[in-house]
Amino acid sequence: MKNIDLVYGGGNIGLMGLISQTVFDGGRHVLGYFIPKVLMAKERKADMSLHSDAFIAMPRSYGTLEELFEIITLAQLGIYNKPVILLNINVYYNSLLSFIDQVVEEGFIKQNAQHIIVSASKAKELIENLKDYYPCYEEIALKLNWNSEQLRHSQINEIPT
Structure with a gap:
């Protein structure tokens, strides 16, 4: 470590x-x-993701879940390709993992997108998962140029007049 x-x-x-x-x-x-x-929340998250090598969610509350799902969504879109790990201490995230299994089974999430999340029950296992991590998001989303100017422009164009 x-x-x-x-x-x-x-x-x-x-x-x-x-x-x-x-x-x-x-x-x-x-x-x-x-x-x-509150107005600086998005900038904070973007900056954190640029300076980190992984996203690790530990047993926490709504804020952690919100950030977790935002990172998973960015990974599914091909924007974020770093490990997303649940530190599943005392099976804290088992219900969430079962729910994700169900959503995949029902076809709302593609099977290969299920592998965005890696679960580890102990810190040592988490470190090993980080060492062995390889992004496997093929066919989830095309790699697009997600620079901020293009995003601003596309958002402006989508505003109804």
């Missing part, structure tokens, strides 16, 4: 506070993006 830096949402209490302090005390870089203003 050497040479692993941390980019995260910036909270300094609870589990993330403990993890960030441990990483920092271990001599690694810790970059916290804590921007409390």
Whole structure:
């Protein structure tokens, strides 16, 4: 577990506070993006994804789930091709994983898109998954040029007049 830096949402209490302090005390870089203003949320997420090598969701609440599904959606579109890992401590995410299995079974998510999410029950397993990760999003979405100018232009064109 050497040479692993941390980019995260910036909270300094609870589990993330403990993890960030441990990483920092271990001599690694810790970059916290804590921007409390609602208007800056999208910029914060985009910046975090640019500076990270993986997205790891630990047992948390609505904010984590919202960010998790946004990253999964970006991966499905071919915009984000880094590991998306659920740290499934004490089977916390089992119900969510079962739900995703059901949605795939019913045909709402393609079978190969199901592999965007990797689950690990322990930190050591998570590290191994990071080492062995290979994006497998073929046929999910075409690789498009997702620069911000094109996105702004396409959004402007889609506004009804």
